[in-house]
Amino acid sequence: MAEFFGDTNLLTGAELAPLAPRRDLDPAARYLVRPEALVLATAEAAPVKASVTAVEYYGAYQDVHLALDGGLRLHARNAGLHRLREGERVGVALHPDASPHPLP
Numbered sequence: 001m002a003e004f005f006g007d008t009n010l011l012t013g014a015e016l017a018p019l020a021p022r023r024d025l026d027p028a029a030r031y032l033v034r035p036e037a038l039v040l041a042t043a044e045a046a047p048v049k050a051s052v053t054a055v056e057y058y059g060a061y062q063d064v065h066l067a068l069d070g071g072l073r074l075h076a077r078n079a080g081l082h083r084l085r086e087g088e089r090v091g092v093a094l095h096p097d098a099s100p101h102p103l104p
Contacts, residue, residue: 020094035077037098046091
């Protein structure tokens, strides 16, 4: 189960793999993923889908709390101009340039 670790998501490699399908991840390892490393798109455009459970607006960005299909909960930071709403369906992926940080 993913956890929030400060302002970061803590996931196992098995939980992270669907968000980053072309990465070589150890399924048993734990990784830190920054909220801004998660890319949100239309639900139709991504294989991993989620429901927005809460949105906090901060001017230039919005903090978005997500419940992925299957129950995993994540925290994303969206700088997009589209204002998300609670209950909205979105697609989620790890940004291709993002580097999940493995924990020892």
